[in-house]
Amino acid sequence: MDLLLHFLLLVAPVHSWLSLEDWGSGSIEGSIGEFGECVCNVFLPDTSFPADRMELIQTTSSQLSVEITLQINKVNSLKIELEVLLSSLSNLTARVEILESGPDKYIKLDFELLRIELREFEALVTQLKASLNSSSPAFESLYTEIRNMSLIVDQLESYDRNNLEVIRIEFVKLQRKLEKCQDDKDDFSNAEIGSCKHGGILRIGKPVVSQLNAHLSGGYIYGGWGKDTKPLPGSENMYWYSASSDTLVSRITQYSDYYKLIMRQAFKTHELYVANRYDWRGLGNNYVVRENSLYYQYRSPFSMGKLNMTSSTIANRVIPMATSQFSYHYSANQNLDFAADESGLWVTYATTESNGKLVLGKINEKSFQVEDVWETSIFKPSVGNTFMVCGVMYATRSVDTKTEEIFYTYDTNTNEESYVSILFEKFQNFYVYLDYNPSDQRLYMFNNGYYVYYNVKFKVE
Ligand SMILES: *[C@@H]1O[C@H](CO)[C@@H](O)[C@H](O)[C@H]1NC(C)=O
Numbered sequence: 001m002d003l004l005l006h007f008l009l010l011v012a013p014v015h016s017w018l019s020l021e022d023w024g025s026g027s028i029e030g031s032i033g034e035f036g037e038c039v040c041n042v043f044l045p046d047t048s049f050p051a052d053r054m055e056l057i058q059t060t061s062s063q064l065s066v067e068i069t070l071q072i073n074k075v076n077s078l079k080i081e082l083e084v085l086l087s088s089l090s091n092l093t094a095r096v097e098i099l100e101s102g103p104d105k106y107i108k109l110d111f112e113l114l115r116i117e118l119r120e121f122e123a124l125v126t127q128l129k130a131s132l133n134s135s136s137p138a139f140e141s142l143y144t145e146i147r148n149m150s151l152i153v154d155q156l157e158s159y160d161r162n163n164l165e166v167i168r169i170e171f172v173k174l175q176r177k178l179e180k181c182q183d184d185k186d187d188f189s190n191a192e193i194g195s196c197k198h199g200g201i202l203r204i205g206k207p208v209v210s211q212l213n214a215h216l217s218g219g220y221i222y223g224g225w226g227k228d229t230k231p232l233p234g235s236e237n238m239y240w241y242s243a244s245s246d247t248l249v250s251r252i253t254q255y256s257d258y259y260k261l262i263m264r265q266a267f268k269t270h271e272l273y274v275a276n277r278y279d280w281r282g283l284g285n286n287y288v289v290r291e292n293s294l295y296y297q298y299r300s301p302f303s304m305g306k307l308n309m310t311s312s313t314i315a316n317r318v319i320p321m322a323t324s325q326f327s328y329h330y331s332a333n334q335n336l337d338f339a340a341d342e343s344g345l346w347v348t349y350a351t352t353e354s355n356g357k358l359v360l361g362k363i364n365e366k367s368f369q370v371e372d373v374w375e376t377s378i379f380k381p382s383v384g385n386t387f388m389v390c391g392v393m394y395a396t397r398s399v400d401t402k403t404e405e406i407f408y409t410y411d412t413n414t415n416e417e418s419y420v421s422i423l424f425e426k427f428q429n430f431y432v433y434l435d436y437n438p439s440d441q442r443l444y445m446f447n448n449g450y451y452v453y454y455n456v457k458f459k460v461e
Pocket residue numbers: 091092094095
């Protein structure tokens with residue numbers, strides 16, 4: 001069986017696989033999954049596998065790894081992603097070999113898992129292309145190799161037209177995507193980490209899809225993920241994740257680094273509810289992690305919650321005037337939205353007095369109180385989400401299912417608001433979590449169950 005096919009299948013956008021009619025009869029079994037999604041088991045014909053080419057790809061990837069070490073910025077996370085890629089490729093190879101030695105000469109592929117694994121690959125290539133110099137010879141040879149593989153796919157196509165036509169189309173899409181990477185290669189911050197010597201956000205890069213959530217559940221669409229916004233020494237690489245099939249926040253899981261996050265190997269899970277002992281649960285999924293504490297909307301009483309994950313202790317504070325009457329556009333119960341930036345910790349909400357207009361509060365981290373308040377002129381239910389960068393609040397709204405827009409900013413440094421239009425692409429329409437992280441200047445989104453992040457480019461002041 002053909003590992004190349006795995007490699008290709010993995011790039012397919014989720015929706016393009018949902019149409020069973022595209023597939024030749026007898027080659028696929030489809031069923032409806034727990035959450036109404038299509039679950040497909042595909043039986044692909046046995047053909048000779050171009051192992052030499054796959055090896056070349058792996059070799060090229062290793063060369064890339066060497067090149068990356070020369071890059072000064074964000075080098076470490078890229079290398080980890082490369083390791084993740086290589087290990088999932090070898091895992092795939094191993095799985096194929098096991099299956100190949102089976103009795104029936106047909107290979108059963110778990111589509112959902114494959115999709116996830118190729119998304120990782122896609123994210124990696126996109127990111128490498130964006131961060132490496134586009135003239136990098138290692139990248140060019142990877143690119144050539146991928147092009148060459150399309151020729152092989154063309155040859156394989158004659159074997160089973162029905163199946164391979166679909167693959168070929170997806171493959172062409174991948175090529176286009178790689179070509180487009182050329183345009184994105186400078187989608188990176190141009191300010192020092194921690195510095196506010198820039199003129200605010202100029203634009204937002206393409207969504208980088210890390211993978212489906214750690215529960216591997218398409219139904220876990222309410223949640224969030226990211227890094228500590230002010231990591232304790234030694235925890236700089238830590239990631240966290242929380243999700244559920246409803247808006248209740250019941251636990252948060254921590255991973256020591258990106259690799260562990262992708263491999264779903266947590267080092268700690270904090271339960272916010274233990275029957276007959278305590279109920280610290282939250283709502284709305286608009287939390288942040290800062291100095292190893294989770295700041296979130298506490299459910300009962302309606303207040304700000306702070307779970308110190310170092311000491312496993314809880315604190316909560318009612319915000320005078322804040323109401324749970326108004327939520328964001330995409331989901332219910334999003335009443336308190338926490339954000340962190342270069343200047344500290346923030347919370348947005350709405351009040352009855354403001355008639356649902358968004359109010360922005362600065363939190364004093366020592367006293368855990370809202371110490372300063374700004375009233376904006378935007379109606380909270382019309383807003384998709386908000387985040388803070390350098391004391392400026394950015395508010396988003398949906399343009400269509402694929403596009404989101406930063407349409408409004410409020411600068412607490414000057415008390416000025418302005419209507420703007422910074423469009424950015426969404427991987428999927430629905431999202432509940434969007435926050436900026438000042439420690440790496442990225443935007444983190446929990447997008448319909450997927451971990452997605454964006455690089456940000458700032459205006460030169
Ligand atoms: C591949 O990865 C999966 C999931 O991480 C694991 O269960 C499986 O044992 C691995 N297969 C091989 C052959 O390493």
